[in-house]
Amino acid sequence: MDNAPRVSVLAGEPCETSSWDAGNCPVRDVMNQIAGKWSTLLLEALAQRPYRFGELRRLVPDISQRMLTQTLRDLQRDGYIDRQVFPTKPPSVEYRMTELGHSLFAPLSKVLAWAGENHAAVKAARAKYDASELG
Amino acid sequence: MDNAPRVSVLAGEPCETSSWDAGNCPVRDVMNQIAGKWSTLLLEALAQRPYRFGELRRLVPDISQRMLTQTLRDLQRDGYIDRQVFPTKPPSVEYRMTELGHSLFAPLSKVLAWAGENHAAVKAARAKYDASELG
DNA sequence: TAGTGCTAGTCTCTTTTTGAGACCAACAAT
DNA sequence: ATTGTTGGTCTCAAAAAGAGACTAGCACTA
Numbered sequence: 584m585d586n587a588p589r590v591s592v593l594a595g596e597p598c599e600t601s602s603w604d605a606g607n608c609p610v611r612d613v614m615n616q617i618a619g620k621w622s623t624l625l626l627e628a629l630a631q632r633p634y635r636f637g638e639l640r641r642l643v644p645d646i647s648q649r650m651l652t653q654t655l656r657d658l659q660r661d662g663y664i665d666r667q668v669f670p671t672k673p674p675s676v677e678y679r680m681t682e683l684g685h686s687l688f689a690p691l692s693k694v695l696a697w698a699g700e701n702h703a704a705v706k707a708a709r710a711k712y713d714a715s716e717l718g
Numbered sequence: 719m720d721n722a723p724r725v726s727v728l729a730g731e732p733c734e735t736s737s738w739d740a741g742n743c744p745v746r747d748v749m750n751q752i753a754g755k756w757s758t759l760l761l762e763a764l765a766q767r768p769y770r771f772g773e774l775r776r777l778v779p780d781i782s783q784r785m786l787t788q789t790l791r792d793l794q795r796d797g798y799i800d801r802q803v804f805p806t807k808p809p810s811v812e813y814r815m816t817e818l819g820h821s822l823f824a825p826l827s828k829v830l831a832w833a834g835e836n837h838a839a840v841k842a843a844r845a846k847y848d849a850s851e852l853g
Numbered sequence: 854t855a856g857t858g859c860t861a862g863t864c865t866c867t868t869t870t871t872g873a874g875a876c877c878a879a880c881a882a883t
Numbered sequence: 884a885t886t887g888t889t890g891g892t893c894t895c896a897a898a899a900a901g902a903g904a905c906t907a908g909c910a911c912t913a
Contacts, residue, residue: 603759604779609837610830611759618753620871624738624746636890644739647872652891662843672880673889683839690828695745697825702744704818708797755900771861782901787862807909808860 616661617687621646621654626680627695629664630688633679663687751796752822756781756789761815762830764799765823768814798822 605611617623621643628634628642640651655678658664663684667677680688740746752758756778763769763777775786790813793799798819802812815823 603777609834610762613833613837613840614758614830615755618755618758620750620753623749623753627745637888640890642738647874648891649873649893650871653871660844660847661840662847668890671889674879676890683836683843686836687829687832690825690832693825694822694829695749697822698748699744701818701821702748705748705796708818709795712795712797772859775861780901782903783862784864784902785900788900803861806860809908811861 613661616657617663617691619654619657621650622658623691623695625651625654625658626663626684626688626691629678629680630685630692633677635678636676639678658684748796751792752798752826754789754792756785757793758826758830760786760789760793761798761819761823761826764813764815765820765827768812771811771813774813793819 603611617626624643625639628639634642636651636655639655640646640648643651646654655664655666659666659678662681665679665681667679669675669677738746752761759778760774763774769777771786771790774790775781775783778786781789790799790801794801794813797816800814800816802814804810804812
């Protein structure tokens with residue numbers, strides 16, 4: 584049941600606070616996919632250049648094959664990446680970011696840049712919180 | 719064989735492909751928190767104005783109290799929101815976004831806007847994928 | 854005075870998701 | 884003949900999330 588298509592309720596309304604339930608909210612519908620543990624990492628890689636399955640697996644050392652397959656399928660299903668099979672001797676598969684994917688990655692990369700710039704501040708906040716919890 | 723160029727995607731160079739393991743990567747460390755199912759939704763709410771626990775619960779109808787508590791704690795721990803207890807008759811708790819939280823929400827809101835604008839394209843891609851899977 | 858509801862949670866139990874690792878078929882080199 | 888490489892799938896265990904009962908102190912109600 585891992586790869587069963589997720590049926591999403593129809594909607595078209597912007598995400599107002601009065602309709603923040605799962606079926607009606609574009610933000611939730613879109614974010615719930617790209618907010619996965621591995622999605623942003625794979626998008627970051629594929630924004631750079633196309634990669635093959637095994638390359639991505641080596642690039643992200645601690646992802647399981649199962650989750651790599653599944654995350655790539657989800658990103659493909661939402662139209663962010665394309666999957667192309669080459670009938671070579673051992674068949675190879677290339678994943679490539681689509682235009683839609685690049686248009687998403689434009690604003691997303693700003694968030695990733697923020698993460699890099701503010702990592703220290705976040706770690707400091709964590710240390711402070713953990714210290715006050717123990718005290 | 720492993721001739722993949724180890725080049726950073728982002729200008730600020732927050733995450734090189736040679737250190738994409740969990741412990742070394744600021745992007746993963748920061749994103750894994752804000753990428754939760756409920757985090758962006760709560761950040762979106764608290765970017766507008768402070769809210770109390772019960773208000774947030776009513777705002778997001780399908781979040782459980784357990785996950786609301788836990789997500790708020792995580793956001794507080796990373797320094798994005800503050801938690802303030804008022805010793806009123808029935809004690810009330812107010813959650814308020816910090817400066818760090820607002821500085822994160824600036825780029826994050828661009829992604830949320832993208833989600834609203836491109837929801838239709840994503841749904842179309844999904845429909846196309848599901849149709850080809852069934853055929 | 855008992856009953857009800859509000860507050861912001863916690864505790865337990867069940868279901869879902871994720872992770873670890875074995876297995877697959879074809880073909881290439883050793 | 885064994886090993887390695889390709890891109891997966893399959894099963895089973897562990898972790899995370901969801902559902903719902905339960906708490907304490909106070910206010911209002913009957």
